[in-house]
Amino acid sequence: xxxxxxxxxxxxxxxxxxxxxxIVPAPAFAHAVAGMRVFPATLSFDDPGVANEFxxxxxxxxxxxxxxxxxSLAYSKTVTRRFGLSVASDYSRVRxxxxxxxxxxxxLSVGAAYQLFVNGPHEAIxxxxxxxxxxxxxxxxxxxxxxxxxxxxxxxxGMGDLPWSLRYLHPVAVTxxxxxxxxxDSAQPRMLNGGLSLQYSIPYLQRFVKDVGLxxxxxxxxxxxxxxxxxxxDSDALCRSSGNRATTGFLNPGVIWAGKYFQAxxxxxxxxxxxxxxxxxxxAGVDVYLDDVLPHSLGAPLFR
Amino acid sequence: MCDTTxxxxxxxxxxxxxxxxxxxxxxxxxxxSVPRVGSALTAAPKAVRIxxxxxxxxxxxxxxxxxxxxKTVSKxxxxxxxxxxxxxxxxxxxLSPGRYWVHWTAVARDDGDKTHGKFPFTVK
Numbered sequence: 192x193x194x195x196x197x198x199x200x201x202x203x204x205x206x207x208x209x210x211x212x213x214i215v216p217a218p219a220f221a222h223a224v225a226g227m228r229v230f231p232a233t234l235s236f237d238d239p240g241v242a243n244e245f246x247x248x249x250x251x252x253x254x255x256x257x258x259x260x261x262x263s264l265a266y267s268k269t270v271t272r273r274f275g276l277s278v279a280s281d282y283s284r285v286r287x288x289x290x291x292x293x294x295x296x297x298x299l300s301v302g303a304a305y306q307l308f309v310n311g312p313h314e315a316i317x318x319x320x321x322x323x324x325x326x327x328x329x330x331x332x333x334x335x336x337x338x339x340x341x342x343x344x345x346x347x348x349g350m351g352d353l354p355w356s357l358r359y360l361h362p363v364a365v366t367x368x369x370x371x372x373x374x375x376d377s378a379q380p381r382m383l384n385g386g387l388s389l390q391y392s393i394p395y396l397q398r399f400v401k402d403v404g405l406x407x408x409x410x411x412x413x414x415x416x417x418x419x420x421x422x423x424x425d426s427d428a429l430c431r432s433s434g435n436r437a438t439t440g441f442l443n444p445g446v447i448w449a450g451k452y453f454q455a456x457x458x459x460x461x462x463x464x465x466x467x468x469x470x471x472x473x474x475a476g477v478d479v480y481l482d483d484v485l486p487h488s489l490g491a492p493l494f495r
Numbered sequence: 496m497c498d499t500t501x502x503x504x505x506x507x508x509x510x511x512x513x514x515x516x517x518x519x520x521x522x523x524x525x526x527x528s529v530p531r532v533g534s535a536l537t538a539a540p541k542a543v544r545i546x547x548x549x550x551x552x553x554x555x556x557x558x559x560x561x562x563x564x565x566k567t568v569s570k571x572x573x574x575x576x577x578x579x580x581x582x583x584x585x586x587x588x589x590l591s592p593g594r595y596w597v598h599w600t601a602v603a604r605d606d607g608d609k610t611h612g613k614f615p616f617t618v619k
Binding site: 224226227229311355394397398399400401402451486487491 | 522524525527528531532533534548549605606610611612613614615
């Protein structure tokens with residue numbers, strides 16, 4: 192009954208969001224752009240833009256004697272300039288000595304995102320989204336047998352509005368995202384996820400502050416540090432029994448190169464505590480900007 | 496039943512999105528400029544040129560230059576050059592020593608997406 196009601200609620204919210212996307216007048220933006228600021232897509236959590244993108248991320252982590260390789264695929268499509276839909280899934284391979292390898296697709300995740308605000312002069316942007324991992328759409332070895340709804344808020348803020356005397360801080364930006372995983376199975380715990388990035392945009396420096404003469408490929412690079420955290424917010428008993436009692440997190444220093452048609456990034460994944468792992472992992476990703484690659488078909492919103 | 500309906504709905508939405516061709520959504524940003532961003536010049540420039548990474552729409556794309564008091568020192572609002580749609584250019588009045596701000600608006604030729612920005616240069 193609870194599941195049925197949740198489904199009905201999700202459907203109604205989805206319909207409302209779609210109509211909101213259709214009727215609200217929208218300014219022009221596609222990637223996460225706010226005024227003079229372009230926010231590149233972060234590798235470990237959602238960026239604050241609603242865009243037409245195809246993202247491929249590959250990561251490797253070692254924890255508790257297990258090595259996990261994950262290939263993530265995500266496709267985002269704008270319906271209007273402010274409202275978009277997405278579909279995503281991960282292919283994982285888990286290797287652990289003394290146990291058989293496990294591999295396969297995780298559950299398919301579908302989502303909707305709405306561009307809540309864009310403030311050009313202050314380089315501020317906010318996005319509200321919700322995603323739903325669909326039960327039993329992945330491999331039995333990897334995927335759970337329950338659906339999980341995850342509402343999310345993501346934001347970005349550039350420092351271009353600082354006084355000119357602090358001009359070399361203008362290329363600095365922060366982005367962040369907060370989401371909660373709400374499983375439909377009451378035996379699974381609710382998880383709170385957070386992400387925060389600190390970035391320094393060399394393109395911004397050379398376009399708007401000072402052309403320091405950096406050429407390709409450095410002129411399109413953004414050094415970045417991302418931090419992610421996941422905390423169980425359910426009852427202590429449920430957090431403990433599900434193996435999620437300890438808060439986990441990663442500090443990911445790296446660099447993102449963003450061109451006209453795609454971006455590529457690579458980051459180290461440093462466990463923030465012993466519960467997060469005992470080895471430094473690596474995360475790499477490519478985001479194809481369909482807005483620019485296929486501006487008249489896949490890269491265009493349905494309604495403008 | 497409900498899961499099936501919901502999944503079908505998502506799939507239909509995505510299919511419609513994939514199959515429905517529409518307008519573009521590209522943004523134009525500067526690749527380089529003369530004078531260079533933040534440069535200090537010993538001789539006053541006669542014009543400002545900005546090369547963009549996308550072709551620009553001639554009418555609404557513009558560039559103006561102001562001095563530190565906000566007075567316009569460019570001759571008009573500039574224009575996209577005829578033989579290079581990536582180049583925005585404006586002629587300048589005779590500049591005295593001081594800091595100047597270049598304000599540009601770029602409208603992508605393909606879809607009309609607008610970007611804008613500003614950068615300084617100094618005449619010694």
